[in-house]
Amino acid sequence: EAPVRFTVSRALRQVRTLIKREQIDEVVLVGHSMGGLVAATAASHRHAKRSRAKIKGLALLAAAFDTPLDQVHGRAARRDMAHHAPYPVVSADIPVVLFHALTDDAVPVDRSKTFVEKRRAQKARETKLQLVEDDHIFRQNGKRIVDDIAGHVLERFGLAEQSLHI
DSSP: OOOOOOOHHHHHHHHHHHHHHTTOSEEEEEEETHHHHHHHHHTBHHHHTTOSSEEEEEEEESOOTTOOGGGSOSHHHHHHHTTSOSSOOBOTTSOEEEEEETTOSSSOHHHHHHHHHHHHHTTOSOEEEEEESSOTTOTTTHHHHHHHHHHHHHHHTTOTTSOOOO
16 A cells, blocks of 8 residues: 555644644634644644634534544554544634535535534534535535635734635
């Protein structure tokens, strides 16, 4: 089996290293698919305390929650994935916006719905799920979703009245 460079643990270390190197004090984490799982894990109780930055929000696109190990490529990646929660418990005070395509063929939409249910059970401050007619990589609605994420980020930093051009 060919070596796989991606693991959730390696990605978490890269996020922490970037935050430390760039001396970031506050951050909104954005992640798609496996990157969404990494962002949620980074904001979980267990990992957030290791970060120097205050996590002000999450924007998750088709986050790969509860991925069956047989769908993870590479022995090391599977072994690593087994050590991480399938649904990370993100601090209740961190606002989360999720986007998921109704016709996603890679990550079933029920996984985002389950994450939202778990957040509601924990009485989380703000959790919003936006379902869109699209595929896993958001070919049709990508620009609109990027604009929505930009608004989410600006709002987290008290800049909602300003505009961001991407």
